[in-house]
Amino acid sequence: MVALAVAQGIGRFVYTPILPGMMEGLHLTPADAGWIASANYLGYLIGAFAAAGDWAHGRERLLMFAGLAATAVLAGLMLSLIHV
Numbered sequence: 352m353v354a355l356a357v358a359q360g361i362g363r364f365v366y367t368p369i370l371p372g373m374m375e376g377l378h379l380t381p382a383d384a385g386w387i388a389s390a391n392y393l394g395y396l397i398g399a400f401a402a403a404g405d406w407a408h409g410r411e412r413l414l415m416f417a418g419l420a421a422t423a424v425l426a427g428l429m430l431s432l433i434h435v
Contacts (some may be wrong), residue, residue: 366391 374384
């Protein structure tokens with residue numbers, strides 16, 4: 352289930368529609384939101400280069416599960432902070 356959510360692009364497609372609510376709820380400035388968006392897109396760029404390269408040599412499965420686990424943990428943390 353986590354792999355499906357990650358593959359569908361939680362960060363890629365959800366950031367823009369929730370941005371106004373995030374800015375209001377967390378009192379973010381447009382510059383703050385821009386930094387968050389930049390970090391998000393930088394992560395996609397690094398991931399694209401990493402996926403395109405031949406650098407893992409058998410560690411792909413471990414890296415995939417580690418990435419999925421990190422995504423699940425961070426999503427859970429995000430949900431736990433909603434009522435802050």
